[in-house]
Amino acid sequence: MKITIDNLDGAGAVDYSNAVAADGALKIERTLNAPSVCGGMLDISASTLAVPARRGRVVVTSDAGTVLFTGYVATEPERVYAGVATTGAVYRYAFSAVSDEWLLDKQSAVLSGAGYAQPGGTLLTTLTNRVDGALFTTTGVQSGRNVGVFEPAQAATWSENAGSLASATYAAYRVVNGAVSMQPAGAVTHALSDGDGTLQIAALKTTSVKELANDVTLSGEMEPAAYISETFAGDGTTTVFQLSQTPFRPKKTANSSNLLTDSFNEGAFNTRVWQVTDPGAHLGFGAAGLSLMGGNGFDGQTTLTAIDAVELGGTLVIEAGSLQLTAGSTGIVCGLYSGTVESANCFAGYNVRQSGGATLTVPFVNGAEVGTPLTLLSGHTYTLRIRLHCVEAQRVMQSFYAMVDGVVQSFGGGSVAAPMSIVFEAQDLGAASNTPATILYDGAVASSAGSCSFVAVNSVQLFGSMGYCRLTQTGSAWVVSTLANGTKFTRLIGKAGEGVDCTVSATGKVTFLAGRVPVTGELVTVLYRGEQRAVARLENAASVAAEAAGNMPGTAQWLGKAVSPAARSSADCENAALAVLSFSTSRAAAVSGTYIAVNPADVWPGDVLAITSGGTTMSVIARRVEIVDGAAWPEVMTYRIAFANDWAEGLGVKLSEAIAADAFLPQTALTAAGNVLQNLQQLQVVSATGTALQIDAGVAAPAGGGFEVRRRDWDFGPSVDQDLVLRSPVRNFSIPREAQIERYYVRMYDGSTPPVYSRFSSAVFTDLPVGS
Structure with missing residues (x-):
């Protein structure tokens, strides 16, 4: 091997190859989806070579010119006493260098949002550009397979996040010679066969490290559970209502609630947050924030x-806060787009246009004006808000990948269909802070995309300014009043001074503000989701029968x-369990081992070793590769390759064998994922009297169900009599009232056996007076 080190002293890259000590040979350690490390011992006592400097640039190549490693001396070299010569004590220097991504890892973490159903390569490029x-x-960086949901860990380094992202898409990343690359694992295959002599049997060591499994139980994250509709009666004086359960909120991370915020006060666009398309230089900055200068x-x-x-x-x-728009303005502000950015693809936003010399802003839903x-x-400043509520807190399903018989297969993915409630509101900031916001539209759509792109400004011709822009995830609660x-x-949830009606705490306390207290006869319904630990249990029936x-x-x-990837729901857990069963049911499922080769074609972690021995071929992924210089001529490089399949090393x-302690473990295993009926997302209480609750399930009953x-x-079934209230074969039915505080749970069932x-x-909670 040839090694050069640039010590940043102006001498450039200096050849240290002849200074490598015979008993401290160069060694390169490559690990799948992690930085590579190069180290060795240098004897420079009889030369004019400088002691390698921290941050020195290290490049190692083979005699054939293949670049084996590029990186930087991460720490001060260790001074090692080697003995005494005629000139006095002799020292050698042990150095350790980390591959190029060390430069990215040294930099501060960047607030990054999640990626939804996007190619892993796109997200890796974004992650790199942000640092x-x-x-x-x-x-x-190849596009590769799609992730389901990927959210970078804020406390993690670039390489840790990049490694998690690459693994989630069954890919391998590396950083060599100033370039980030990523390609699907198995893109390179090294065929080794005892039949043609390429496999040296004595150099191959394999072992089975885990028994087969055909009945798999997996836990995941906390997930939204029951669809709760909790109703209270207003009396004109009560201002605080306590919910029966704590409303589900997304996993608490650094960016779970505040998805995006920008005050436009830096004088330049934050390229870690925004992508700017402005060929005519119509977007800029001024004393009022973002300047809109036409289009x-x-x-x-x-x-x-x-x-x-x-x-x-x-x-x-x-x-959109502190917004001013002047005459001649046309375009869309605060738009969510499904597809390319054009008005026809705008799911929700504020359409700005001219009418009779006046500038209007109109709620815009699915490409059309509403409300x-x-x-x-002129001269007035406004805050425009769009509130969206979906009963499904998690719209994008996770994707899991596994190698099955040498081919990578996908499990899961897709999105969850659901209706969406939408409210458009506006505040004139010249009015008093306690003046209620003006509702421009209060409605709903039957379905929406699982994710959208957010475009703060789509300027056909917009003139004015925007003081700030904010996008917040507030949880799962939504409050509706019925007079x-x-x-x-819809009752607006927020903070005092924002023209809202009430606040909802993380513990489920609903507090109405002065002047917004529910009146006598008003029914206040809070829609929210309960929470539980996601868990699933699946079995491979064919494997169980064979065993x-x-x-x-x-x-x-x-x-x-x-x-990893995070299983955010029980449905995700089922798909993850399917992936596990795809590789855990073989009698030789969990195989790991090593193979030692001298001067092979260069092997990187993520390459596949197709090992054929005795007529049987085994495909395994190289997980770690150690290259040791043999200090010989011609060149001798020994590759020690550690490999494993998915059941041995995910x-x-x-996976972790420590299942969540709060998981409610299923007593029976499913034989197929998704063997459930649809949830009753739109079940509602049509009317509540002193004697009965009239229910609309939202969908027709299935045949025979x-x-x-x-x-x-959680205790539903045809043979379970305790706690049963009724079974209805029709969509609309009545539940007799029994007490002021009542709790009912509803599920749909079909005519199959079982x-x-x-x-x-779908849960109906009430705290209402009971009639005689």
Whole structure:
């Protein structure tokens, strides 16, 4: 091997090859989806070579010119006493260098949003550009497979996040010679066969490190559970209502609630947050924040787009603050787009246009205007908000990958269909702080995309300024009032001074502000989700039957946790369990080992070793590669390759054998994922009297089935009599009132034997007077 070190002293790259000590040979250690390390011992006592400097640039190549390692001396070399010569004590220097991504790892973590159903290569490029896009080229990053959901860990280094992302897409990343690259694991295959002599049997060591498993239980993250509708009666004086359960909130991370915020006070666009398309230089900065100076007259060509997509789940608040728009303005402000940025693809936003010499902003939903136009007065400053509420807090499902018989297969993915409630509101900032916001639209759509791109400005011709822009995830709560005359309207949740009606604490306390207290006869309904630990249990029935041959127990159970990618729901856990079963049911499922080769074709972690011995071929992934210089001529390089398959060492699904302590373990295993009926997302209480609750399930009953109502959750079934209230074969039914405080749980079931039920209950909670 040839090694050069640039000590940053102006001498450039200096050849240290002849200074490598015979008993301290160069060694390169490569690890799958982690930085590489190079080390060795240098004897420079009889030369003019300088002691390697920390941060010195290290390049190692083979005699054939193959670049084996590039990186930097990460720490001061260790001075090692080697003896005494005629000139006095002699020392050698042990150095350790880390591959190029060390430069990215040294930099501070960057607030990054999640990626939803996007190619892993796209997200890796974004991650790199956010840390320092000028350091490395990313042309070698292949798009690769899609992630389901990927959220960088804020406390992790670039390489840790890049490694997690690559593993989630069953890929391998590396950083060599100033370039970041990523390609699917197995893109390079090294065929080794005892038949043609390429496999040296004595150099191959394999072992089975784990027994097969055909009954797998996996836990995941905390997930939203029951769809709860909790109703209280207003009396004109009560201001605080306590919910029966704590509303589900997304996993608490640094950016779970505040998805995006920008005050436009830095004098330049934050390229870690925004992608700017502005060929005519119509977007800039001024004393009032973001300056809007027109456009080129075309839809979708002058835009300010958030880099991160937005998952349309739970309750979201989009806000444009201190907004001023003047005469001649045309375009869309605060738009969510499904597809290319053009008005026809705008799911929700504020459409700005001219009418009779006035500037109007109009709620815009699915490419069309809805609701009431607002005339923007000259010299007035406004706050515009869009509130979105979806009963499904998690719209994008996770994807898991596994290698099955040498081919990578995908499990999971896709999105969850759900309706969406939408409220558009405006505040004139010249009014008193306690003046209620003006509601421009309060409605709903039957379905929406799982995620959208957020475009703060789509300027056809917008003139004015925007003081700030904010996008917040507030949890799962949504408050609706029904007056005695049957009128329904959404109650705004927020902070005092924002023109809202109430606040909802993390513990489920709903507090109405002065002047917004529910009146006598008003029914206040809070829609939210409960929470539980995601868990699933699946079995491979064919494997169980095969193992039961000879009257032996056929079930081989394994319990653990899906660590990465994150299983955010029980459905994700089921798909992760399917992935595990795809590689855990073979009698030789968990194989790991090593292979030693001299001067082979260069091997990197993520390459596949197709090992054929005795007529049987085994495909395994190289996990670690150690290259040791033999200090010989011609060159001798020994490669020690550690390999494993997925059950021995997870790649596309990383597992822990420590199942979550709060997981409610299923008593029976499913034989197929997703064997459930749809949840009753739109079940509602149509009317509540002193004697009965009139229920609309939201969907028609399946053939031979219906809707089962119980007083407690999780114990549904045709032979279970305790807590049963009623079964209805029709969509609309009545539940007799029994007490002021009542709790009912409803699930749909079908006519199969045994019947299949909804995955989660729709719960009806009431705190209402009971009639005589």
